[in-house]
Amino acid sequence: MTNSIEDIEEADCILIIGSNTFEQHPLIARRVVRAKDKGTKVIVIDPRKTPTAKNADLYLQITPGTNVALLNAMMHVIIKEGLIDEEFIKNRTKGFEELKKVVEKYTPEYASKICGVSPELIIEAAKIYGGSERSSILYCMGVTQFKHGVDSVKSCCNLAMITGNLGKRGTGVNPLRGQNNVQGACDMGALPNVFPGYQKVDVAYEKFEEVWGVELNHKVGLSIPEMIENAGKEIKCLYIMGENPMVSDPDIGHVEHALEELDFLIVQDIFLTETAKLADVVLPAACWAEKDGTFTNTERRVQKINKAVNPPGEALEDWIIIKKLAEKMGYKELFNYNSPREIFEEIRKVTPQYAGITYERLGVEGIPWPCKDENHPGTPILHTEKFLTPDGLGVIFPIEYEDPGELPDNEYPFILTTGRVIFHYHTGTMTRRSKHMVGEINEGFVEIHPEDAKKLGIKNNELVKVSSRRGEVIVKARITENIKKDVVFMPFHFAETTANILTNTVLDPNCKIPELKVCAVKVEKLKISEGMPSKAVSSETT
Structure with a gap:
C-alpha cells in the first residue's frame, strides 16, 4: 500500500476494484464503513454483487478481465472534464501526453462494449473519483490475477497520478494483501527476480555474495507456475513451504502430474495438505x-x-528447520543463527528499507518501512515529495486493452471467475478444520445468473457439471442475480470440487502470475447416471 490503513477514513472517494473487501479484509472494511458514515463516496467495480458492492454508492458490474478498458474510459472522461491535477502531472510525473493519446479512443461508449458497464455509470464513476479532493484506490486479486494483471495495476496508478491522488492522506494505490505476511515474504526476496529489499538478482549479486560469503546464481529464477511446468524436466526436486498448489494453482490435474514426475518432493507445513500427501518427506512446521x-x-x-x-x-x-537442513548440507558456519533476533539483524544489514528498524523500536505498534535509520519514524505514506525512481518522477504508462488469454465461444460460452467466501481462508488448510467454519459451509458451489440457469433448465441447489478445456467439476448450482449474466463464479477453497481444476495456466508475461480470474467454461445440467464423483476430474487423468 502507498498509504496507511487508518488514513483510508480520510478519503472523499474510495474506489474498490477487484476486491470483496467486506468479506476478505473485514478490518479494512471497517475503515471504509467509517469513511462512508462521514460522507465518503464508495465506488465498487466487480463482476459479482458482493457484500462490498451492496455497500457502495455506485456499483459497476464489470465483465471479468476488462479492467484496463474501464479505467482508460474513466481517464478519458476525467481528461475531457478537466478533472486532472495539472500541477501534479507537470511537477511529479512523465508520460501524460502519451497516455492522453491512448485513452482518447476509450470513450465511455467504446469501453462499454468491452467491459459491459453502461456509459452513464462510467461517466458518473469518473466524475466522482476525479472530482473528489482525496480519492483512494483499494484493489486485490481481481485486478492482478490476469494475463494482463500488471497492465491493470499500471492503469490504477495512471488514474491516481493524473488526478494527483498520491503522496497525501486519504489517497493512494493500495493493494490489499491476502495473507498476513505476503508483503514480508516479498520484502525478504521470496520472488524469483530479487534479493531482499527488491534488489535485482542480476544486479545486486556481488553485494550479497560478499555478505553471505558464497557464490550466487546471477540468473533470474522461476515463478511457481514455471516451476510446476518444469517439474520432472529441468527441476528434479521441489521444496514447498506453507503453500498448497494442489488446491491453489491453475489446472490442478497438470499440477498433480508435474509433482508426481519429480524425483523428490519436500513439503513443510502445519497440516497434511493435499500437496503434502504427495510428498516424499513432510517437515512439520510451527504455526x-x-x-x-x-x-x-x-x-x-x-x-x-x-x-x-x-x-x-x-x-x-x-528458521530452525532451514538451519538444520543447511547444516546437513555443509553450511553450518553460514547458518549460524541462534534466534529470530539475530536473523532480523542480518535483514536490517542487507535490506535498506529495514535499516532503522530494531526489535526494541518495534514495540506493540510496529514501524512501516522504509525506515532508513534508527532515528527515522518510519513511512506511513509513500511518494510524499518524490517517487522512488532515479529522477523522482512517477512514470505514467499508456496501456492499451488486450483480451484475456481465453474467451468464451460456442463450446464454452461462460466466463468463470474464482474467489473466496467469508468463512474460509485460501485452500481451507486451517478453516476447514474448524467445526464452526465448516458448519457454515463445507462444499463448493457455482453461482449462475437466473436467466442463464433458465436457459439451461437448472434449478437452485441442483448438481451441475462445470467443464473447461482442462477438466470438469460437479457442484451444486447457486442461482443468484448477484453474478453478471454470462459469468459464473466458484470459490476455490474446497479440494473435492476445486475450481482450479478448470482454470487456465496462461501467465502475465511481466510478473508470471496465472490468469485465475478468467477462463471459458460450459455448465450442464447433471444427468442422473453421472452421479456425484468423489473428486473433481482432470483432463490429465481422463
Missing part, C-alpha cells in the same frame, strides 16, 4: 502462535510476534 519473529502487513508495517505456546510433537519453527 504463527508457536514462533517468534516479525510479520510485515499490507501497509508495510513491520510487527513483532511473540511465541504463545511451543510447537506440538516434532514440529519446529521454520
